[in-house]
Amino acid sequence: MKTITQTKLIIYLSIFFTLFYNYSFFENLIKVYTLNNNLGFVISTAFVMTFFLTFLLGLVSFKYTIKPISIILLLVSSMTSYFMNTYHVIIDATMIRNMMQTNIHESMDLLSVEQVVYFIFFGLVPSYYIYKVKIEERGFKKEFFSRIKLLLLSLGIIAVAIFSFSKYYTSFVREHKPLRFTINPTYWMYSTGKYINLTFNSAPLVVKPIGLDAKIVDTSGRKKIVIMVVGEASRADHFSLNGYERDTNPLLEQEDIINLPNVSSCGTSTAVSVPCMFSKYDRSSYSYKKGISTENVVDVLKHTKKIAILWRDNNSDSKGVALRVPYQDYKMAKNNPDCQEGECRDIGMLVGLDKFIAKNKDKDIFIVLHQMGNHGPAYYKRYTKEFEKFKPVCKTNQLEQCSQEEIANAYDNAILQTDTFLTKTIHFLKGYENKYDTAMIYMSDHGESLGEEGVYLHGLPYFMAPSAQTHIGALMWFGKGMKKEVNAVAFQKRADKKYTQDALFSTLLGLFDVQTKVYNKKMDMLHNEH
Numbered sequence: 001m002k003t004i005t006q007t008k009l010i011i012y013l014s015i016f017f018t019l020f021y022n023y024s025f026f027e028n029l030i031k032v033y034t035l036n037n038n039l040g041f042v043i044s045t046a047f048v049m050t051f052f053l054t055f056l057l058g059l060v061s062f063k064y065t066i067k068p069i070s071i072i073l074l075l076v077s078s079m080t081s082y083f084m085n086t087y088h089v090i091i092d093a094t095m096i097r098n099m100m101q102t103n104i105h106e107s108m109d110l111l112s113v114e115q116v117v118y119f120i121f122f123g124l125v126p127s128y129y130i131y132k133v134k135i136e137e138r139g140f141k142k143e144f145f146s147r148i149k150l151l152l153l154s155l156g157i158i159a160v161a162i163f164s165f166s167k168y169y170t171s172f173v174r175e176h177k178p179l180r181f182t183i184n185p186t187y188w189m190y191s192t193g194k195y196i197n198l199t200f201n202s203a204p205l206v207v208k209p210i211g212l213d214a215k216i217v218d219t220s221g222r223k224k225i226v227i228m229v230v231g232e233a234s235r236a237d238h239f240s241l242n243g244y245e246r247d248t249n250p251l252l253e254q255e256d257i258i259n260l261p262n263v264s265s266c267g268t269s270t271a272v273s274v275p276c277m278f279s280k281y282d283r284s285s286y287s288y289k290k291g292i293s294t295e296n297v298v299d300v301l302k303h304t305k306k307i308a309i310l311w312r313d314n315n316s317d318s319k320g321v322a323l324r325v326p327y328q329d330y331k332m333a334k335n336n337p338d339c340q341e342g343e344c345r346d347i348g349m350l351v352g353l354d355k356f357i358a359k360n361k362d363k364d365i366f367i368v369l370h371q372m373g374n375h376g377p378a379y380y381k382r383y384t385k386e387f388e389k390f391k392p393v394c395k396t397n398q399l400e401q402c403s404q405e406e407i408a409n410a411y412d413n414a415i416l417q418t419d420t421f422l423t424k425t426i427h428f429l430k431g432y433e434n435k436y437d438t439a440m441i442y443m444s445d446h447g448e449s450l451g452e453e454g455v456y457l458h459g460l461p462y463f464m465a466p467s468a469q470t471h472i473g474a475l476m477w478f479g480k481g482m483k484k485e486v487n488a489v490a491f492q493k494r495a496d497k498k499y500t501q502d503a504l505f506s507t508l509l510g511l512f513d514v515q516t517k518v519y520n521k522k523m524d525m526l527h528n529e530h
């Protein structure tokens with residue numbers, strides 16, 4: 001095989017990245033800067049992108065690093081390019097956290113023949129070439145000066161391109177920030193660094209306790225059972241309870257529930273929303289580091305020493321919320337009695353709760369059931385055959401191959417199954433109404449895009465996410481005794497107000513009559529009457 005200099009390999013590799021890994025960037029760019037009037041600027045961005053990567057590679061690629069760095073970039077970028085092109089997602093720090101916290105079962109939902117082919121041709125094949133190519137030995141002095149010239153040339157070309165189209169680049173930077181999120185591989189490299197900075201700390205993690213003064217002040221003498229159902233990817237506008245034309249909530253509509261049609265999520269992914277909704281922080285002040293280093297409302301309830309707590313999970317995990325309370329993994333067939341062909345159903349989480357309640361009959365009970373719900377993109381796997389009411393359905397994880405109607409049909413069928421699960425949860429609680437004050441809270445973690453404007457799934461940065469990803473399904477049900485205590489009649493009158501997941505922390509404390517300094521009545525949905 002013919003030898004090649006390090007300089008040429010870096011330039012060729014940069015050109016290859018620009019041409020074959022940035023379809024998503026250029027597709028979005030020409031929507032804003034149409035080719036008819038902005039052809040020169042669009043071409044200039046290709047030069048800036050190419051030589052910016054050339055400059056970066058020139059700084060870190062040397063005799064022993066050029067091949068491993070190039071191969072890693074090719075393999076990872078082939079996959080980031082695939083997901084950006086297919087699902088129109090953004091590979092930011094939050095998305096990387098989602099990927100790191102995704103289990104094998106969820107990963108298999110994303111696997112497809114197209115993905116494998118893409119990985120082979122744009123990842124493995126060019127990586128094999130890099131592996132086999134011979135790098136010309138030119139000596140330190142010659143290589144050093146060649147590298148300096150490459151770096152200066154790269155900066156010069158970038159400067160000329162930006163200066164020539166300065167007006168365009170000013171608007172590009174100031175007004176079209178989301179365009180930069182699709183540049184491959186530089187943005188995922190930046191996001192990886194940000195993820196590492198946000199996640200890892202040189203000092204050992206110390207979890208700050210909160211609510212150590214928590215105590216129950218209820219004088220009714222009756223114990224409480226509250227089940228909190230954390231939904232998955234349920235968007236509010238696909239609930240018939242909220243006026244959706246399809247009857248996706250036929251059973252819940254027959255129950256005496258209080259529907260909450262205007263609830264917004266804390267994030268656009270499970271990794272953000274779940275820990276955020278249980279934390280004391282609101283969305284504007286929440287961060288990953290704050291979340292993992294501060295106790296949450298589940299911990300505060302535990303501090304009362306009078307509430308038995310159980311977290312059952314049929315999703316990936318609790319995202320750190322249940323680290324200090326009893327936790328059961330219901331994605332495992334040995335725990336969940338309702339598993340077939342690798343799919344464990346949410347309904348299985350109700351089995352055996354009677355025993356937990358009986359074992360803790362002298363305490364209040366708080367149970368969290370974390371759903372698989374509408375986890376995408378394989379919506380057709382999220383429900384059993386009897387719930388396939390809306391047809392035809394998309395029966396592939398390659399959503400771009402399906403019509404929007406087929407995707408919505410599969411998604412809505414999954415909501416139908418959740419409707420049954422929530423109704424059976426209510427019926428389970430009704431069996432305890434005579435002895436306990438009972439309640440169920442349902443709140444989805446985030447919403448979901450179903451192909452609107454070419455966007456699928458979830459996880460877009462919050463500021464640019466469509467309402468489909470942030471406007472979530474939410475509702476509450478109260479047993480006879482609890483209705484009086486929370487004044488459900490008054491709450492029903494203000495159910496249409498705009499709420500956020502920020503309110504869950506104090507609402508749960510208020511529901512259990514917990515007195516503590518961290519409780520905020522203004523954020524308690526049930527007891528703040530204004």
